[in-house]
Amino acid sequence: MAPKVLVSDKLSETAVQIFRDRGIDVDFMPDLGKDKDKLAEVIGQYDGLAIRSATKVTPTILEKADKLKVIGRAGIGTDNVDKEAASKKGVIVMNTPFGNMITTAEHAIAMMFAVARQIPEASASTHAGKWEKSKFMGVELTGKTLGVIGAGNIGGIVCDRARGLKMKVVAYDPFLSEERADKMGVEKVELDELLSRADFITLHVPLTDQTKNILGRENLAKTKKGVRIINCARGGLVDEEALAEMLKDGHVAGAAFDVFKEEPAKDNPLFNLPNVVCTPHLGAATTEAQENVALQVAEQMSNYLLTGAVENALNMPSVTAEEAKVMGPWIKLSDHLGNFIGQMTDEPIKAINILYDGSAAELNLDALNCSLIAGIMKSINPDVNMVSAPLIARERGVKISTTNQNQSGVFEGYIKVTVVTDKRERSIAGTVFSDGKPRFIQIKGINIDAEIGRHMVYTTNQDEPGMIGMLGTICGEHGVNIANFTLGRSKAQSEAIAMLYVDGEFPQGAIDALKATGKFRQVQPLEFDVA
Incomplete structure (x- = not known):
């Protein structure tokens, strides 16, 4: 049938x-x-x-x-x-x-023209029978600096179009390598530099915990006087109330928004302000x-x-039916390994090196690679999936290498991933136990045996007496219940690490208290999808 x-x-x-x-x-x-x-x-x-x-x-x-x-x-x-x-x-x-990358990028460019030349207001004025030629003095795009926040698929197209308009393009994107930026013909900068230099700022990032209010009050205050801001990406990336205030006091010269914090937007601080162009989420609205x-x-x-x-599946790997039963736990492990790296890394990634040992090397490595790379990248782009992740990584200039080897240790098989940035290398390894549960077995070359839970905390410190007690005491003082506690060190009185599996989100107060001791070099809360 x-x-x-x-x-x-x-x-x-x-x-x-x-x-x-x-x-x-x-x-x-x-x-x-x-x-x-x-x-x-x-x-x-x-x-x-x-x-x-x-x-x-x-x-x-x-x-x-x-x-x-x-x-x-x-x-x-x-x-x-x-x-x-x-x-x-x-x-x-x-x-x-x-399917809608070009359309969304073109809408951002159109919105930039509209706010630069006050086209909607001038059109409404002329339709009303007025002839207010002197009222609508615009600015040229040629020679202006465009700051692009997020230089992925859509942002990359915007960069290309803007260069065709003879604009100077600077881009901020934690996953954009210098090599990729050079190929795109844009200058890679940190966010603060972009804010201080850009005449126009356009956003092309997903809404995540890291990007929410990326243009909040503090960052908006760092922008160049007379800046114009375009958002055709996601509502919630810009503090709309703070932006409205800066539009009124003249610090921001104009704004063009296609997306809003609350949609459908019936009422918004940006509505009815001079030189603010608003459209009802039309980024993908073309017939093509x-x-x-x-x-x-x-x-x-x-x-x-x-x-x-x-x-382009969002909830499963590209795996045949025959492989699924065996692959399931290893797919989950590879996702956890990538997720750890993604949450720990806020610098542009140059290379991802993946080692498969023993029985792991005999599996469907394409699916494992896709799962692992997606795990790394979904911390900054939640829309990424196991099909699109390798393509997105390659487009950003990330070199991916895979090595297979025969069983070389105490485990029948394991996966180790090493990520290379300009500043450091970061590595983690894991395996699947006989009960089908993934485990972390090594971080930074230090052996551990960590059960993986939804809420975890990773810490580093100098190995010295009293650290475990201090960590446990501070957790207790902030109502944190520890389900599992794993320690590791390279050698006595050297660097030590801990992985805590806790019953709920790790509170900011506990993070601050641990850092305030001066003993913990790193305190990083982590979340994993263990469903």
Whole structure:
């Protein structure tokens, strides 16, 4: 029997025809996604569900989806899909991360022109029968310095277009190497330098704990007087209230926003201010982009349903069914190893060197590599997945090398990853025990045996008496319950490390107290997906 797919949002007829041409039975009901009760009623009939943003795939929907194997989102954002519930149900969630890059980059450039020349206000004035030529004095883009925060896929296109406009481009991106910056023809700088030099600032980063309010009040105060700020990336990257104040006092000359902290934005501090251009999240709203992502998701879903090929999956690796049972724990280990490195590294990564030893070297290393690299990069880009991560790493100039070797130690097999930056090398190794649980077995060349939990803390200190007691006392004083405590040292009275598995988020007060002792060189809270 042919696989059956439901299209519950407005995908193009061409995309729907792709399913039919591939021999898949498809029902095209573009308004069904808005009716959650009706969707829940019929979803049990389908092997695949193709959606945009109108359909909300909740645990309730998934509970009824007894046949469902794959959800395909035409676009990059999957906030409307409960991915944890989908994973538990065994449903693959795919997206199309590259279909709207050019469209979003072009919108940012268009917004920059609009705010530079006050085009919306001038248009409204002229439509009103006024002729206020002297009122709308603009500025040229040629020769101006554009500061690009985030030089990944979309940011990289913006850099290229801006150079074509004869702008000077400076970029801040922790994952941008000097070599990659040179190839792009941009100057790599730290954030403070970008803020002080840029005439225009455009943001192209995801919203994470690290990037939230990256242009907050303090950083906005560091900007050059007369700067113009463009945000077509994510709401929440800019403190909108602080920006509104600086627009009113003249420090910021203009702003152009396509995204807002709260959407749909019915009321916002930026609304109705002079020389502020606002659009209703139109970054991907072109006919070409909408068609591209629709065609792409239809092809991806068809490939999976007919051949088992997995592309752009957000919740599983590219692994065959035969490999999945053996690979599962090692995939999880590789993700944990990468996640550790990603959370510990805030410098541009030049190289990722991965060593597979013993039984680990006999597995599907492509899938393990993808999982590990995704783990490293998702700390700065939560939209990354195991398919896109290696491509993104290569685009940023990161060199990836893999080495296999026969069993060389006490473990039947293990994985070791070493990351190289301009300042240091950082390494971690892990294995899977016979119970199927991943463990960290070495950090910085120091042997340990650390169980991996959702909330962990990594510390370094000089090996001396009393450190364990001090660490435990401070944790107790701040209500931290330690589930597991692992120590290691290279030799007596040298550097020592500790990995704590704790029952909840490690409070900032405990971090500050540990650092205030002057004994702990590093105190780093860590989080791992152990579901």
